[in-house]
Amino acid sequence: DAGVTQSPTHLIKTRGQQVTLRCSPKSGHDTVSWYQQALGQGPQFIFQYYEEEERQRGNFPDRFSGHQFPNYSSELNVNALWLGDSALYLCASSSGHPNEKLFFGSGTQLSVL
Amino acid sequence: AQSVAQPEDQVNVAEGNPLTVKCTYSVSGNPYLFWYVQYPNRGLQFLLKYITGDNLVKGSYGFEAEFNKSQTSFHLKKPSALVSDSALYFCAVSPQMDSSYKLIFGSGTRLLVRP
Numbered sequence: 001d002a003g004v005t006q007s008p009t010h011l012i013k014t015r016g017q018q019v020t021l022r023c024s025p026k027s028g029h030d031t032v033s034w035y036q037q038a039l040g041q042g043p044q045f046i047f048q049y050y051e052e053e054e055r056q057r058g059n060f061p062d063r064f065s066g067h068q069f070p071n072y073s074s075e076l077n078v079n080a081l082w083l084g085d086s087a088l089y090l091c092a093s094s095s096g097h098p099n100e101k102l103f104f105g106s107g108t109q110l111s112v113l
Numbered sequence: 114a115q116s117v118a119q120p121e122d123q124v125n126v127a128e129g130n131p132l133t134v135k136c137t138y139s140v141s142g143n144p145y146l147f148w149y150v151q152y153p154n155r156g157l158q159f160l161l162k163y164i165t166g167d168n169l170v171k172g173s174y175g176f177e178a179e180f181n182k183s184q185t186s187f188h189l190k191k192p193s194a195l196v197s198d199s200a201l202y203f204c205a206v207s208p209q210m211d212s213s214y215k216l217i218f219g220s221g222t223r224l225l226v227r228p
Contacts, residue, residue, distance in 0.1 A: 004156070031214075033214070033215070033216075035216075035218075040220075040221075041220055041221070042117075042203050042205075042218030042219050042220045042221050043157070043203070043216075043218045044218070045215035045216060045217070048214050048215065055214060056213065056214045056215055058215060090156055090157070092156075092157075096214070098145060098207045098209070098213060098214050099145045099162070099164050099207065101147065101159040101162060102157075102159065102216065103159070104149075104156030104157040104158070105156050106154070106155055106156045107156055
């Protein structure tokens with residue numbers, strides 16, 4: 001049983017470009033959350049998708065957007081990249097209840113030059 | 114504002130000794146509390162959680178955590194540390210209000226267990 005898979009593992013972009021990150025949840029999970037982990041910090045909640053809709057959003061600008069597909073996989077899109085967007089982007093899946101543990105992927109390391 | 118504090122950037126302990134990694138939180142109501150561990154170049158792995166009931170929660174790899182409501186703390190403990198426990202540990206809170214589904218993480222504590 002595959003866990004949470006993310007692609008790509010590493011990505012290098014320049015300022016102003018756009019990026020798309022992908023995530024496949026653990027089998028049986030229908031909820032996907034995205035987190036940004038800057039160097040030396042804890043993960044910060046970006047948003048959560050459930051039933052193909054954004055269910056909750058953290059304190060991130062509209063440049064950050066997402067999508068969930070009927071097979072529960074998800075994409076994170078970031079437009080007009082800033083240097084400050086350089087971070088590890090983590091995808092987590094669950095069955096959706098707030099008291100359930102999250103299963104995390106290994107992340108996508110994004111570097112913006 | 115809702116927040117989680119991990120006051121120690123790093124905890125050093127000798128193998129075989131007990132360890133404690135501290136966590137305090139500031140959240141309204143009765144939150145769900147979690148500990149996750151992160152190994153190099155890996156995502157986070159769940160260790161344990163507190164939902165309700167017994168204040169002492171047991172989790173994976175021999176770890177346990179004690180919930181203290183009056184001190185708003187949820188410290189992670191292990192009676193006998195292993196070198197393989199060396200990793201980055203995160204405390205997290207899920208507020209039980211406003212239909213919140215997000216986790217609020219602390220800044221992390223690096224645990225170094227020396228042989």
